[in-house]
Amino acid sequence: MCLGGEPVAFEPRIVAFLCTWCSYTGADTAGIARLKSPANLRAIRVPCSGRVSPELVMRAFDQGADGVLVLGCHIGECHYDTGNHRTAKRLPLLRELMGFVGLEPDRLHLDWVSASEGERYSRIATEFVDRVRTLGPVHWRLPKEQQVEINRQLMANRTDTPFELNDCASKTDAIRTKARELLSSGQVDCVIGYEVGPRGKTRPAFIYDAEDVDRLVWNPDCVYNLTTYLDVKLRPPKLKELKPVAIVVKPCDSRALNVQLAESQFSREHVHVIGVTCEGVRNQKGNLRGRCEQCGHPNPVIYDTLVGAPVKSHPVPENPALLEIETLSPPERMEYWLSQFDRCIRCYACRQGCPVCTCPTCLYERDDSLWVGLGVGMNEKRTFHLGRAYHIAGRCVGCNECERVCPMDIPISLLNMKLAQEIEKSFGHVAGLEPVLSPVVTVLSGEYKEG
Incomplete structure (x- = not known):
């Protein structure tokens, strides 16, 4: 676009959340002193920087912002004591997630x-406005006519690991005996475990x-993570007397159990845990599932009854798909993820199957939500997946x-894996190894340097 023969320079739209x-x-002080401030910055007043959720940030980008600025009280001066502690932990993680999906973290x-x-x-x-100006406008949307080949290339590079059948008969007998x-x-009212259905599927x-x-x-x-059913069994509606249950858990399930206990979803004495050592489960092709290849904890971390001999742990190889995505340029990353999000039908199966998505009413399923609509447009689907990944970070x-x-x-x-890596690197936290809260929702510890 030209005006009088001269090209018009790009001016970014900036949203600023101010404590x-x-x-x-x-x-206000800057205005009273008549100090120069950018005219293309739109300030939004919030009670505390701790109230700036990832949904607010992503919503700003969805609505056309080219950059988001969050300003809060200095650490130690928050009027709500630790509100800005959460901000100091949350937003760096969100920056990492933005970079992973191809949106420049400097925005x-x-x-x-x-x-x-x-x-x-x-x-x-x-x-900040000058920095965003050099980045140019955000290109969030993938043209429909553009053919996406990155996903096909990544899938073509994946290999399957043959599954080795371990001793299942003795474990079955031990589970039945204990049940x-x-x-x-x-001692318990119900045992939650596995059975083979009429169609031959477990x-x-x-x-x-x-x-x-x-x-x-x-x-x-x-393959099912049975801990998703504990919420139904241990918090049933209109039931005054709580009856203990027993549950069969794999090692990864036991870590989910620890997360639920840390968040006080139920009391430990109400659950008898039958932990089963595991060398992996198989996929539909009969090969070892990818999640099992990345698992470095083959033994349950919490149990009352242990079934199976302890399995020796092994070093966890880095996920090849994750590594390959990180080698892509930001535009290629965005192209890849937009092509993935575009296929989402908003069925919420991911939320329903997650053992740590325990909110009675999900933020993303409310028809009165101000953060994200219930539609299947790219804005809603993108915000849903990024927001949900952020919600379970550290969990x-x-x-x-x-x-x-x-x-x-x-x-x-x-x-989820990308955020888990960043949290382990930043806080030394691996979700579920101990019944402790995610560091993302706790206060800062030690010396924190601003800047």
Whole structure:
């Protein structure tokens, strides 16, 4: 576009979330002092920088923002004590996720401005706008006529690992023996395990009578994470007396159990855990599932009864698909992920199958949600997947149930895996090894340096 023969320079649209107590007042101070501030910055006043969720940031990009600036109180000066602690942990993770899907991390900036620092506000805002101006506009949408080959190339490079059948008969006998003992003695009301259905497929089983324990099995097709059913059994509506249950768990399931316990979803004394050592489960082709190749914890981390001899752990190889995506340029990454998100039909199977998605009403399934609509447009689908990955950051145990149940075969687990790597690198935290909360929702510890 030209005006009088001269090209019009790109001017970015910037959304700034400003803490009402400090940075918003700092912006006022800059105005009173008549300090220069960018005219293309739109300030949104928030109670605390800790209220700036990833949905707000992604919503801003969806609505046409080229950059998002978040300014809060200095660490130690938050009017809500630790609100900005959460911001300091959350937004760096969101920047990593943005970079992984091809959106330049420099489009999101976090900083601290007090009420008296008008000059600091003016400088930070001006420098950020200049930086985004050099990046150019956001290209969020993938043209329909564009043929995407990256996904095909990545899938072509994947190899399957043959599955080695281990001793399932003895494990089945041990599970049945323990289940019969627990039900006969009245220690539990129900045993949640696996059975083979009428079509020959292994499925979840709920055993209430000791005479039915012979339905229980253990085999390489025990892929379900049964901890998703604990919420139903241990928090049933209109039931005053809570009855203990027993559950059969694989090692990854046991880590999900620890996450649920850390978040007080139920009490430990209400669950008898039958932990089964595991060398992996198989996929539909009969080969070892990809999640099992990436598992470095073959033994349950929490159990009351252990079934099977302990399995020696081995070094976990880096995920080849994750490595290959990280070698792509930002435009190629965005092209890849937009092609994946475009196939989503918003069926919410990933949320339903996830053992740590425990909100009674999901933010993304509310028809009155201000963050993301219920439609199947690219904006809604992109925000849903990125927001959901961020919600379970530090809580995802890598069971990959979300990806297994996805009818469109979207590689959702790669988003979760990327965030898990960043959290382990930043905080030394691996979800589910201990019943502790995700560091993303806790306060800062040790010395924190701003900047």
